[in-house]
Amino acid sequence: xxxxxxxxxxxxxxxxxxxxxxxxxxxxxxxxxxxxxxxxxxxxxxxxxxxxxxxxxxxxxxxxxxxxxxxxxxxxxxxxxxxxxxxxxxxxxxxxxxxxxxxxxxxxxxxxxxxxxxxxxxxxxxxxxxxxxxxxxxxxxxxxxxxxxxxxxxxxxxxxxxxxxxxxxxxxxxxxxxxxxxxxxxxxxxxxxxxxxxxxxxxxxxxxxxxxxxxxxxxxxxxxxxxxxxxxxxxxxxxxxxxxxxxxxxxxxxxxxxxxxxxxxxxxxxxxxxxxxxxxxxxxxxxxxxxxxxxxxxxxxxxxxxxxxxxxxxxxxxxxxxxxxxxxxxxxxxxxxxxxxxxxxxxxxxxxxxxxxxxxxxxxxxxxxxxxxxxxxxxxxxxxxxxxxxxxxxxxxxxxxxxxxxxxxxxxxxxxxxxxxxxxxxxxxxxxxxxxxxxxxxxxxxxxxxxxxxxxxxxxxxxxxxxxxxxxxxxxxxxxxxxxxxxxxxxxxxxxxxxxxxxxxxxxxxxxxxxxxxxxxxxxxxxxxxxxxxxxxxxxxxxxxxxxxxx
Ligand SMILES: O=C([O-])CC(=O)C(=O)O
Ligand SMILES: [Mg+2]
Numbered sequence: 001x002x003x004x005x006x007x008x009x010x011x012x013x014x015x016x017x018x019x020x021x022x023x024x025x026x027x028x029x030x031x032x033x034x035x036x037x038x039x040x041x042x043x044x045x046x047x048x049x050x051x052x053x054x055x056x057x058x059x060x061x062x063x064x065x066x067x068x069x070x071x072x073x074x075x076x077x078x079x080x081x082x083x084x085x086x087x088x089x090x091x092x093x094x095x096x097x098x099x100x101x102x103x104x105x106x107x108x109x110x111x112x113x114x115x116x117x118x119x120x121x122x123x124x125x126x127x128x129x130x131x132x133x134x135x136x137x138x139x140x141x142x143x144x145x146x147x148x149x150x151x152x153x154x155x156x157x158x159x160x161x162x163x164x165x166x167x168x169x170x171x172x173x174x175x176x177x178x179x180x181x182x183x184x185x186x187x188x189x190x191x192x193x194x195x196x197x198x199x200x201x202x203x204x205x206x207x208x209x210x211x212x213x214x215x216x217x218x219x220x221x222x223x224x225x226x227x228x229x230x231x232x233x234x235x236x237x238x239x240x241x242x243x244x245x246x247x248x249x250x251x252x253x254x255x256x257x258x259x260x261x262x263x264x265x266x267x268x269x270x271x272x273x274x275x276x277x278x279x280x281x282x283x284x285x286x287x288x289x290x291x292x293x294x295x296x297x298x299x300x301x302x303x304x305x306x307x308x309x310x311x312x313x314x315x316x317x318x319x320x321x322x323x324x325x326x327x328x329x330x331x332x333x334x335x336x337x338x339x340x341x342x343x344x345x346x347x348x349x350x351x352x353x354x355x356x357x358x359x360x361x362x363x364x365x366x367x368x369x370x371x372x373x374x375x376x377x378x379x380x381x382x383x384x385x386x387x388x389x390x391x392x393x394x395x396x397x398x399x400x401x402x403x404x405x406x407x408x409x410x411x412x413x414x415x416x417x418x419x420x421x422x423x424x425x426x427x428x429x430x431x432x433x434x435x436x437x438x439x440x441x442x443x444x445x446x447x448x449x450x451x452x453x454x455x456x457x458x459x460x461x462x463x464x465x466x467x468x469x470x471x472x473x474x475x476x477x478x479x480x481x482x483x484x485x486x487x488x489x490x491x492x493x494x495x496x497x498x499x500x501x502x503x504x505x506x507x508x509x510x511x512x513x514x515x516x517x518x519x520x521x522x523x524x525x526x527x528x529x530x531x532x533x534x535x536x537x538x539x540x541x542x543x544x545x546x547x548x549x550x551x
Contacts, residue, residue: 010034017078018183021550024049046550050083057084063100068111070096071104074172075114078182082548085176090507093173094440098457099414101169102154108162109199109206116168117187119161120225122213128224132232135186142233143470144180146170147188147225151212151244152265152300155386155417158244160194161207166242170264170462178463178513179545180470186236190225192218218247226255237469237477239264239462248300249346260469262477266304268458268465269384269411272503274308274486276409276456277380279493279502280434284405286379288316291326294378295350296369296419297385297412298329298336303346305382308482315483324349328376330385334366370395377402383410383419391420393428400429411438411456422453436502443499454493454501460509461485464516471537471544472521472530481523488519517541 008016013033021029023044030036044052053073060066070092074081085092094100104111118131135142150163167187174180192213199205213221229236238261240251252263262268281288293309295302306327313323329336329350336343336351343351358364373381373395381399383391391410399406406429410419422435423444431446436456444451465485469477492504492512504512518537524530534540 007033011038014038017075019551020077021046022049022077022080024550046080046083049077049080050087053080053084054088063095064103064107064111066095067100067104068113071116071168072113074168075116079548079550082172082175082182085172086510086548089176089509090440090505093176093459093506093509096172097169097459098154099439101165102156102414104169105150105153105159105162105165106156108159108165109202109204112204112206117164117189119164119189119191120221121208122190122192122217122221123208125221125224128221128228129232132186132228137233139232139234142184142186142229142236144171144174144185144237144239144466145188145229145233146174146185146239146241147190148241149190149192149222149243149247150194151242151247153242154414155412156414158194158196158212160196160199160205161189161191162199163242164189170239170241173459174463174466175546176463177459177509178467178517179510179547180463180466181546188225190222192221222251226259230259235473237261237466239466241265243300245299245344249303249344257476260474260476262465262482263300263304264458264462265300267308267477267482268462269301270304270308271461271465271482271486272456272458272489273305273382273409273411274312274483275460275490276436276454276502277309277407278312278487278490279495280380280405280407283434283495283502284379284407286405288312289318289323291380292376292378293327293380293382294369294372294376295327295329295382295384296390297383297387298331298347298350299384301411302329302331302382302384303350305384306350308486309380311479311483328352328372328378330367330369330372334368335372337364337367339364370398373398378406379403380407381409383412385419386412386417387419388412388417389420391425393424396420396425396428396433400432405432405434407434409436409456411436413438413457415439415441422451426451431498434502440506449499451499452501452505454503455506456503460489460503460506460512461516463509464489464513465520467513467517467541467544468520468524471517471532471540472524472534473532474521474524474529475531476529478523478527478529480527481520484519484523485516488516514541514545517544 146167148163153159171185175182191208193208193210195212240263310323333340337354338351339354408425425433425435426444436454440455441453521537
C-alpha cells in the first residue's frame, strides 16, 4: 500500500503489487533487492510490458475472462495495470467497470483467486479495528475508502460478498480517471449477510451464510466501520456504494453533516444526470425552469436525480414547491401519489396530490408510465428502474409528439437492464431525441448522421469529486460541490453539430476529472469547508494526480 519504510526484499517484493516491477527491475535493482535468479534475465520497459499485457488480454475469449485477466495483473503489478487502463481507457473501462463488473460480481465466489481490500463481517464487529490496523498504514496514509454492503449492486440487486468487486472497480476508475493514489485508497466490503438465496445455497459461496442483518445490529456495525476509519485515518473520504434504498439515504442523513462522505448512487448519479440535462437544455433552448421531468424508478438513484434537478430549477428562478411540482416519480406502485402505500420517507416530497389524477371516487388505480407521459408531456424522461424495455416505442413516440427535442435518459445498468436502446429511441424520434445511457454504447448511424451516445455514468463525476475533496482537504461535501462538479463537466461538452454527445467522452476522462476536481476544490473553499490553502488550484490538482510510472 502507501510507501512504508520497510521496503520488502526478495519474493516479498515481487508479491507486493504496488512495488513490483516484474521484468522491468534492472539488473542493479535485482541485486539490491534480493531478486537474483527470480526473474528471467531480460529487462523490459513499462511500455513493452504494457504491450505484452495488452496482447494477453486480447487473447481472452470474452469480457469476463478479460476482467479476470486484468484483475490478476492488478494483483501482481499495479503500475502496469494502471498504465494499461490509462492507455486504453475506452476499451478497458467496460471491462473493469460497468457493465462487465456486474458479471464479475455474480461470479465472485467461483472466479475467486486472491482477496483484495478489507472484508468486514457483521458477525465479528470486534474485528473491524484490527482489520484496518492490519493494513499497516498511518493516520496520514489514506485518502479514500469505498465501501459497499452490496444490497443493490448496479441494477442487479443483492450479491453479498461479491460486492467487493464494485469497491475495487470504483477505485480502479478513481485512479485511472483522477490519479487517486492506489496505495492511499482502500476498498471495503461490509458483509452483513445476503438475502440472495442462490448464494446462500451455493456451497462455494465465500460470504456470510445468513440473511441480511438489519436494525440495531446493522447500524452498530456500520457505526463501528465509520468510527474506526475516522479514528485511524482522519483524512479519508468515505464513499458509499450500492447500498439498498432503506439504508443509503439513512446513512447519508446520519453521517453527511459530520463526516466527509457521499453516496455515489444518489449524489454522483444525480450530478451526472444534472450535467446531461443542463446540456440538453442548452441544445433544446428550453430553460431548466420550464422542464417537466418524469423519473421512472424512484429508488436511491431516481430520487437523488430528482433532488438535483429540483435544485437546478430553483437556481433558475422557481420556488422550491414550483420545482417539485414539475417532477413526477414512478416506482413499482406506478406514479407516486400521496395515498400510495409503502412510500419511503425520501419519496414523500415528490408524491403527487391524488386530486390531480382521480375524481376522488373510490381507491385510485395504479397509474403507469404511458398515462403519465401522455398527460404530463415531459421534456425529460429518466430511467432508473432496471426494467428492461420500459421505454416502449409508444411511450417515446407519445413524448416526442409534444416536445421538439425530448430528453430520454435510460440510465439503468448493466445493459440487460436498460429501459430502451438509444438506437431505438433515436429511430422512433427521427433523431430528435437527446439521449444518454448509463452504460457505454457505440454511436448510432441514422439517416446519414452519426449520433454519439453520451455515457451518463457517475464515473464522470466521482473521480474528480474525490480528487477535489482530497486537494482541498474538505471537512465535508456540500450540495454546492456536486453542483460545481455537474456544471464544470457540462461546460466541457462540445455541443455543436447534430449527433454530438451531451457529455464529454470517456476517452477524455483524465482531463475532465481534473476540471471537475478544480471546480469542486474551489467550491469547497467558497463553502467554507476547505482545510488546505488553495493558492493555485489548477497546479495543485495536477500535482496531486498519481501517474502510472515506476518509482
Ligand atoms: O457503477 C456504475 O456503473 C453506476 C452506479 O453507481 C450504479 O449503477 O450503481
Ligand atoms: Mg452504484
